[in-house]
Amino acid sequence: xxxxxxxxSINGKQCSVAVDPGTALLYIIRNDLDLKGTRIGCGExxxxxxxxxxxxxxxxxCSLTAxxxxxxxxxxxxAIRDTELGQALIASFITEQAGQCGYxxxxxxxxxxxxLERQPSPSRNQIVAAIxxxxxxxxxxxxxxxxxxxxxxxxxxxx
Numbered sequence: 001x002x003x004x005x006x007x008x009s010i011n012g013k014q015c016s017v018a019v020d021p022g023t024a025l026l027y028i029i030r031n032d033l034d035l036k037g038t039r040i041g042c043g044e045x046x047x048x049x050x051x052x053x054x055x056x057x058x059x060x061x062c063s064l065t066a067x068x069x070x071x072x073x074x075x076x077x078x079a080i081r082d083t084e085l086g087q088a089l090i091a092s093f094i095t096e097q098a099g100q101c102g103y104x105x106x107x108x109x110x111x112x113x114x115x116l117e118r119q120p121s122p123s124r125n126q127i128v129a130a131i132x133x134x135x136x137x138x139x140x141x142x143x144x145x146x147x148x149x150x151x152x153x154x155x156x157x158x159x
Contacts, residue, residue: 006066010035011079019066026050026061029076037077037106041135048134051107052076056118058111058130077106080113088151089113096147100138108134112148121156124149 003018010033017032024043029035029052038061041049045063052061053075080086089109092098099105108131115122115130122130127148136144 004066006070008066008070008074009072010074011076012073017066021067022065024062025052025064025066025069025074028066029061029074035076035078037081039103039106041103041107046133046135047104048107048111049104051110051134053080053110053114056114058107058114075110077109080109083113085113085116085151088154089116089147092147092150092154093144096143096150098140098143098147100136100140104134104136104138108136108144112151116148116152116155120152122148122152127152 004021005016005018008015008017010029015033017028019028019032026038026040029038030040038052039049041047043062045060048060050061051058054064054069055072081090086109089112093105111130111134115127119126124145127145131144
């Protein structure tokens with residue numbers, strides 16, 4: 001298939017790429033734009049390692065194409081880590097030792113950020129639902145949930 005020109009809005013910048021229309025966004029971000037924070041997991045949308053935000057909503061980048069996201073705002077972990085909320089989440093994850101190998105964390109942080117922007121005071125059940133599907137082989141789910149709860153609590157107390 002012939003490469004097609006797409007203009008993508010990634011981390012607040014317009015990025016021009018020429019790719020096959022069926023190329024997964026995950027590979028465009030990693031290979032064409034050299035943003036390596038988004039992880040390659042199963043490649044089938046089942047592990048959620050490649051989760052990023054599209055229009056503020058968590059999406060698996062291995063299941064999206066450039067055509068599907070053209071004209072939409074895309075936020076990767078590289079941008080999330082530079083936000084106040086992203087920094088609070090990362091600090092809490094470190095304090096709670098919520099990451100062992102860290103492979104799943106970029107996707108989980110994207111989902112946590114989206115949840116806390118939508119629902120500043122989520123219940124434990126809402127947090128669990130927000131990260132449901134994210135596979136963490138290290139078994140750190142309880143610490144991950146606790147880290148997200150601490151950020152939510154801190155925001156409640158500050159607000």
